[in-house]
Amino acid sequence: MSKINTLDALDKAAKKGRDLLFPSTKIRISIGMTTNSIAAGARSVYDAFLEEKKNKNMKFDMVKTGGMGFDSVEPIVDVVIPNKPRLAFAKVTVEKVPVLLEQVARLNLDRELPFYRVDEQEDIFTGETIQYVKGRLPRVFSKISLREEIPFYKNQLKVVTRNCGVIDPENMEEYIARGGYYGLHKALTEMKPDEIVQEIIDSGLRGRGGGGFPTGIKWRSCREAEGDIKYVICNGDEGDPGAYMDRSLMEGDPHSIIEGMIIGAYAIGASQGYIYVRNEYPLAVENLNRAVMQARKAGLLGKNIFGQKFSFDIKIAKGAGAFVCGESTALIASLEGRAGEPRAKYTHTVEHGLWDMPTNLNNVETWNNVPIIIARGSKWFSQIGTKTSSGTKVFSLVGKTNNIGLAEVPMGMTIRDIVYGIGGGIYNDREFKAVQTGGPSGGCIPKSLLDLPVGFDELADAGSMMGSGGMIVMDDTTCMVDIAKYFLDFLAKESCGKCTPCREGIRRMRSILEDICSGGGQEGDIELLKEMSDAIIDGSLCALGGSAPSPVLSTLRYFQEEYETHIKGKKCPAGVCKKLIKFRILDEQCNGCGKCRKVCPTRAATGSRREPHKIDQNLCIQCRACYEVCTFNAIIIE
Amino acid sequence: MNTENTMQDKVKEIVKKYKGDKSALVAILQDVQDEYRYLPKEALLTIHEQMDIPMARVYEVATFYDAFSLTPRGRFIIEVCTGTTCHVQGGMNLLDTFERSLRINCGETTEDGLFSVDRVGCLGCCSIAPVVRVNDTIHPQMTQDEIPRVLRTYMAKRYGR
Numbered sequence A: 001m002s003k004i005n006t007l008d009a010l011d012k013a014a015k016k017g018r019d020l021l022f023p024s025t026k027i028r029i030s031i032g033m034t035t036n037s038i039a040a041g042a043r044s045v046y047d048a049f050l051e052e053k054k055n056k057n058m059k060f061d062m063v064k065t066g067g068m069g070f071d072s073v074e075p076i077v078d079v080v081i082p083n084k085p086r087l088a089f090a091k092v093t094v095e096k097v098p099v100l101l102e103q104v105a106r107l108n109l110d111r112e113l114p115f116y117r118v119d120e121q122e123d124i125f126t127g128e129t130i131q132y133v134k135g136r137l138p139r140v141f142s143k144i145s146l147r148e149e150i151p152f153y154k155n156q157l158k159v160v161t162r163n164c165g166v167i168d169p170e171n172m173e174e175y176i177a178r179g180g181y182y183g184l185h186k187a188l189t190e191m192k193p194d195e196i197v198q199e200i201i202d203s204g205l206r207g208r209g210g211g212g213f214p215t216g217i218k219w220r221s222c223r224e225a226e227g228d229i230k231y232v233i234c235n236g237d238e239g240d241p242g243a244y245m246d247r248s249l250m251e252g253d254p255h256s257i258i259e260g261m262i263i264g265a266y267a268i269g270a271s272q273g274y275i276y277v278r279n280e281y282p283l284a285v286e287n288l289n290r291a292v293m294q295a296r297k298a299g300l301l302g303k304n305i306f307g308q309k310f311s312f313d314i315k316i317a318k319g320a321g322a323f324v325c326g327e328s329t330a331l332i333a334s335l336e337g338r339a340g341e342p343r344a345k346y347t348h349t350v351e352h353g354l355w356d357m358p359t360n361l362n363n364v365e366t367w368n369n370v371p372i373i374i375a376r377g378s379k380w381f382s383q384i385g386t387k388t389s390s391g392t393k394v395f396s397l398v399g400k401t402n403n404i405g406l407a408e409v410p411m412g413m414t415i416r417d418i419v420y421g422i423g424g425g426i427y428n429d430r431e432f433k434a435v436q437t438g439g440p441s442g443g444c445i446p447k448s449l450l451d452l453p454v455g456f457d458e459l460a461d462a463g464s465m466m467g468s469g470g471m472i473v474m475d476d477t478t479c480m481v482d483i484a485k486y487f488l489d490f491l492a493k494e495s496c497g498k499c500t501p502c503r504e505g506i507r508r509m510r511s512i513l514e515d516i517c518s519g520g521g522q523e524g525d526i527e528l529l530k531e532m533s534d535a536i537i538d539g540s541l542c543a544l545g546g547s548a549p550s551p552v553l554s555t556l557r558y559f560q561e562e563y564e565t566h567i568k569g570k571k572c573p574a575g576v577c578k579k580l581i582k583f584r585i586l587d588e589q590c591n592g593c594g595k596c597r598k599v600c601p602t603r604a605a606t607g608s609r610r611e612p613h614k615i616d617q618n619l620c621i622q623c624r625a626c627y628e629v630c631t632f633n634a635i636i637i638e
Numbered sequence B: 001m002n003t004e005n006t007m008q009d010k011v012k013e014i015v016k017k018y019k020g021d022k023s024a025l026v027a028i029l030q031d032v033q034d035e036y037r038y039l040p041k042e043a044l045l046t047i048h049e050q051m052d053i054p055m056a057r058v059y060e061v062a063t064f065y066d067a068f069s070l071t072p073r074g075r076f077i078i079e080v081c082t083g084t085t086c087h088v089q090g091g092m093n094l095l096d097t098f099e100r101s102l103r104i105n106c107g108e109t110t111e112d113g114l115f116s117v118d119r120v121g122c123l124g125c126c127s128i129a130p131v132v133r134v135n136d137t138i139h140p141q142m143t144q145d146e147i148p149r150v151l152r153t154y155m156a157k158r159y160g161r
């Protein structure tokens, strides 16, 4: 890669990238290669394509991209045939590869119908539309749905995730071809640092890492703070269980984070940046490292970027498996090589952060929004979303919905539109019960609030929070008391132990919940839980403790009867709490296949072949194995 | 002793890579853990001497982070995801079954040093929950039913390689 220090050089790189993204002679086949698609088999599919290419001596380009978002139909294979619509095939297996290739080569698409087609690609960066199709649309394609017609994609607006699943994250030119580094060029050559800060303030961008603090205001404070050296940090610790959009961005579009950080550093006056990546994300580390190297080689990191009197570089640090290190001061402690304990908030990190120097820390998705705000302007950005929450948000829609994956929507969309529209409703037509948002600091939102628009303030008012954007959908087989217990268990493990109310209080609350779940709940437990919550909220330094009781308080707010049924009725209506349930086999449904007998670890399930089986309640340990394995719905929970 | 010498050398080499930068302690411990799959006491002592960091600090950091282990770990580290999505899809039951099948508790290693069982927060694979990671391989949509087969596959690998 040659140096990119002028607009001209940028245009040249973009041209190269465009030729790869919109090939004029060769077919381009790309496979979403993320941690989760690899687990779903993407790597073997990729290898199968290479194998077939070699054996049949075919000519096409193979590319690995980031994730397309629709994770429950991975592996997804994307095919660009020159001058024809882009096609996507879903749930591709190794066996399907030869057929698929033959079809594509002959333009006969009858055997493996593509999942959808894309006729044109809007370049969100410039607002221009680029056509894949040259001339008239051939008849074979017309029966394939357009991507815009697929419910999962229909109401999404891909701003932050615009490149994920489209570009090869290993190829910087493809990133540039999609408008990448043009925002940086504009910022460095046409704007003063103060103007950039003002632009971010005007855009209304709020931090995507949880709290929703206005990003521009934070930048301004850091810019104004006294200090010889200033730092910018990208928080890629992504600890909220059930949220993985940051991983997807780091894996699928690393340059966008880097570009955002360079712009931020210029605006703030920082000379060094850090990206702190969670320990569990090796692929993200790999892709970020490569991207940093490429940017350095191109002169986009280092000295005198775009010929300006501005130098900046980025280092990547790996977390070591502590949830609390997602908290800004704990993260800084970890970067300094210490145990990740948060410190009191009266010293602000924007003034006294890393090595006591002014430090600006933002979340991955926040940084990712920056280049596009600069390129398209704050006015364009602030039109998206709502008045108080502008822009889009990437949610990980997971749990009991039919469609699972990452969905990016304008802020203000209702939970109903997300769960039923994009998510396609609840799996097996079961009853929606709640959606958990905001991770361990958040809460559960009940059915009665399905029409709540998602935004920072709306979710907080409902007793939950935005958090990093996890949306775990639960149905009537999820016990809300168990969920509250689950989060306290998580937090008890992750509390760093510095503040006594957090350390001891969470454990005590957990043991009360354990009692309730195992039939030992007592009158007055609910009141006690509420009282302890207040004490923990008041007596903790950081937000881990400060918001730890949220999962309990929100489930109490909306599902108090379920607690009462556990305490007074000694029953778990969802059939989850082991000590409160029994498994029984229905004689009339059981055909004696013996699966339950084979899987039972304690020999509680017995019976002769082709005869109805029985479960010995004295031996049963409620492990659920028989219940999961029975295909005749013969086992019930009571 | 010979092994100790080579360990010392290895650790010195790692420390050198970071040019004595004290803030690199976490990264250095990660490299040592990658090398030995745990943090041997000798290694911690070497770090303390080489970097001039008080042993108490080294120990504090080594025990604070979940990624570090002060005891030897199994050749196959089974990590059951207990993130929220995996939890609502039955991840806890998987953990119970692994513990029961291997007769160890979460966080422990089998006597033959083959398996360790642990829990881990969300692996970002919620779309294929519940998941279990064994070393670097993620097993999608695990069921209790499949566990014996998975364990057998890894036991067979013991003789391979």
Ligand SMILES: Cc1cc2nc3c(=O)[nH]c(=O)nc-3n(C[C@H](O)[C@H](O)[C@H](O)COP(=O)(O)O)c2cc1C
Pocket (backbone or CB within 6 Å): A206, A207, A208, A209, A210, A211, A212, A213, A215, A235, A236, A237, A238, A239, A240, A323, A324, A325, A326, A327, A328, A329, A361, A362, A363, A364, A366, A367, A468, A542, A543, A544
């Ligand atoms: C216990 C705890 C864990 C957190 N984990 C994360 C995290 O994983 N990722 C993140 O971006 N922010 C996390 N935060 C929020 C950060 O402290 C910080 O507010 C945020 O990264 C700032 O970036 P933003 O303004 O761009 O949102 C966490 C906060 C707390 C209290």
Ligand code: FES
Pocket (backbone or CB within 6 Å): A241, A242, A243, B081, B082, B083, B084, B085, B086, B087, B121, B122, B123, B124, B125, B126, B127, B129, B130, B131
């Ligand atoms: S909760 Fe297990 S992968 Fe996300």
